[in-house]
Amino acid sequence: MDALLPDRFLGWFAARGWTPREHQLALLGKARQDRSALLIAPTGAGKTLAGFLPTLVELSIGRAPSSPLPLWERSTPEGRRERGEPRVQSPVAYPSPQLSPTREEGAHSAHSYVVSTGRGVQRSRGLHTLYISPLKALAVDIARNLETPIAQMGLPIKVETRTGDTPVSRRQRQRRYPPDILLTTPEQLALLLSSDDAPFLFSSLKRIVLDELHALVTSKRGDLLSLDLARLWKLAPQVRAIGLSATVAEPDSLARFLVPQRDGHSEAADIVVAGGAAPPLVEMLDSRERLPWAGHTARHALGEIYDLIKRNKTSLVFVNTRSQAEMLFQDLWRMNDDNLAIALHHGSLDVGQRRKVEDAMAAGKLRGVVCTSSLDLGVDWGDVDLVINIGAPKGASRLMQRIGRANHRIDEASRAVLVPANRFEVLECRVAIDAVAENAQDTPPLRSGALDVLAQHVLGCACGEPFLTDELFAEVRTAAPYAALTRTDFDDVVDFVATGGYALKSYERFARIKQDSAGRWRVANPKIRQSYRLNVGTIVEEPMLKVRLVRSRGGSGSTGALGRGGRMLGEIEEAFIEGLVLGDTFVFGGEVVRYEHLSEDQVYVSRANDSDAKVPSYMGGKFPLSTYLAERVRNLLDDKRAWNALPDQVRDWLSLQKDFSRVPGVRELLIETFPRANKHYLVCYPFEGRLAHQTLGMLLTRRMERAKMRPLGFVANEYALAVWGLGDMSFMIRHGKLDLAALFDPDMLGDDLEAWLAESALMKRMFRTAAVISGLIARRFTGEEKSRRQVLFSTDLVYDVLRKHQGDHVLLRAARADAATGLLDLKRLGDMLSRIQGRIVHRELEHVSPLAVPVMLEIGRESVYGEASDELLAEAADELVREATS
Secondary structure (H helix, E strand, C coil), rough: CCCCHHHHHHHHHHHHHCCCCHHHHHHHHHHCCCCCCCEEECCCCCCCHHHHHHHHHHHHHCCCCCCCCCCCCCCHHHHHHHHHHHHCEEEECCCCCCCCHHHHHHCCCCCCEEEECCCCEECCCEEEEEEEECCCHHHHHHHHHHHHHHHCCCCCCEEECCCCCCHHHHHHHHHHHHEEEEEECCHHHHHHHHHCCCCHCCCCCEEEEECCHHHCCCHHHHHHHHHHHHHHHHHCCCCEEEEECCCCCCCCHHHHCCCCCCCCCCCCCCEEEEECCCCCCEEEECCCCCCCCCCCCCHHHHHHHHHHEEEEEEECEECHHHHHHHHHHHHHHHCCCCCCCCCECCCCCHHHHHHHHHHHHHHCCCCCEECCCCHHCCHHHHHHHCEEEECCCCCCCHHHHHCCCCCCCCCCCCCCEECCCCHHHHHHHHHHHHHHCCCCCCCCCCCCCCCCHHHHHHHHHHHCEEEEEEHHHHHCCCCCCHHCCCCCHHHHHHHHHHHHHHCCCCCCCHHEEEECCCCEEEEHHHHHHHHHHHHCCCCCCCCCEEEEEEEHHHHHHHCCCCCCCCCCCCCCCCHHHCCCCCCCEEEECCCCEEEEEEECCCEEEEEECCCCCCCCCCCCCCCCCCCHHHHHHHHHHCCCHHHHHHHHHHHHHHHHHHHHHHCCCCCCCCEEEEEEEEEEEEECCCCHHHHHHHHHHHHEEEEEHCCCCCCEEECCCCCEEEEEEEECCHHHHHCCCCHHHCCCHHHHCCCCHHHHHHHHHHHHHHHHHHHHHHHCCCCCCCCCCCCHHHHHHHHCCCCHHHHHCCCCCHHHHHHHHHHHHHCHHHHHHHHCCCCCCCCCEECCCCCCCCCHHHCCCCCCCCCCCCCHHHHHHHHHHHHHHHHHHC
């Protein structure tokens, strides 16, 4: 320990009664060996300090002057100096102070500047460490926490943040006179790398600290970050990385993200695992109230939730969606007779409001905060002594991440209470608690890099220094998500950025980069560079569509003119509309309407008298049930002895199902058919999450149409799928007119899928996102933001052109990949269809079964929030339960 930590640091630890932890010293050792490392440690184990400790030690003893700050700007006018900023005394340039180096010279020349700090004259050291966080709030919080040991030890280290909230003047100064440690986000890093002085800024960089790494690598933000890391490895070959994570399912895969992948060999950072953490105490609320059969509000337990907040010092109350957060906050506020300080925090709130809540939490002024995933990560609040999770957590790792928000002390147990919102969620909460006890993880595997993100990066590179195709291809393949990228795909992406692709080549506005006489690619004009910097990033907000009521075309199949204009009924999520095809009916604003047309951001509907409205339902939380938890739920159902650990209400429910029909086995698919109210129903229980179930429902109804079963609609939740129609499904199965094995054959993911995608609006939506991320269509321009109508018109027009003339276009390929891995969950559905082959069990029933009640309650429900929704649901549940138990 003495060899790794200077006396100043040993004294600082001792003054606080602390001893450096083994994993903190291990990271110091890896830094001394010039190795990159992944630290896996629970919240409260001092991960953040461990990640920064090598940097603090190195900067406290000074860096060798062989890596001074490279600057080509010679001076800063004194009038521009920010208050308290060191004054530039005399720029010192090597080899000649009289000559301002060119950009090419600057990359190979040593430059520095001398500053006055009030303690004498010293040479600036340049940027040493870059910290990257998935959240702006986390970067700000880490900066605040990092300043404490720096100030207490009197270290000559400057720390600054750079986020979207940082003033422009400060961002400009950071590029010229960077701090020792810069804390930023993936989007800001991309902007810095797109500047022509990036080689100067980053040439002195020695370390990159990537916090909450598991949350960064599972999305397109992770793809963009990996490409930016590849660029940093080229600009600063000496740089090493430290990854920090509390929840990792596949450490070896995550460790590959931290180091360059070269010459087809798989390389990985060293892995350090912290031990000694007290296991968390996680309980499920055994409510005294009647457990709902369906729904996601947990309103039945409001009084008990309030009592938990009242009995604890500070509680975080997590929900899965922003609408749930708003509703729960209002409910708690109405019953807050004790005037407890309860706040709300989610991503749609103004940044100033979020900061107020975070500051109040840090100061210990709040008793409770109702929040979404906006507080899943990192913010260090030691006074939080209880986490309350409303509804099922959807994933074991997500639950462990949330539990870690409580009690940031490694030697004391974090406490959490799960509040299931319905009976199926009790099963999910039970297996999630067991998974936490086993420290089992279910974070998704490392992604394959997306082509639309690569296109954005290619354009960003051209905005900085011009590049050669061969050199950039070799550089990109050092990024783990792109290690298997083919040269054909890469060349297609470059051609797309240069011309728009074969089908768009004749349109000059799609030509964004061009080659010079030396074969180097550079931006076509300064406006392209400006547009890139305004639109960088991979986060595309969820679009909403306006619903307008117009006159009908004149009947089913009519091609008559459709009236435009019409009365505005409100807005609806595009994700809902993309599951419909023209002519489908659905309930909206208290009326049954027919889907007539989709144009730009307008959904045109007409009044309908159809009592059998087709309503693909998108109820439930934002996150899909993880494959791992789904498997554990199936195992729980199959093990009758395990039912003893369940609440009495749920155990009785499963026992009724066993007596009346059947409880699904681990590997089988239970299908129940029964009549109800002049319709016939087919309910199955795949337990594969709502995304896979929605796709299955869409494909099944197509096959059932061909089988003359006259399906009318379907609904899906996380656990089950219900399809209803006019044809007697039980009769058809009984007499061999409907083969269930053929109905659920995996070949539905072939032609049926392609035909449905061609009709639905989903592919247009996926294409739109890819077009925006790739930079083909800009969202923002100087001084204005492009309207949604303009974006839709542009992308829909391009989509139609490409489908007709270039079906294998880069963006169409990117859109298909997004659909397969995201909204359709095709791999998971394909695995399920393969698993159940030969294991389909059919039960012909006279009426609804106890297990079918929850999914049946989803039929025809509007998104009505508040007490009315729960009362209607309770009434419907009572009726169905009477049928199921009669």
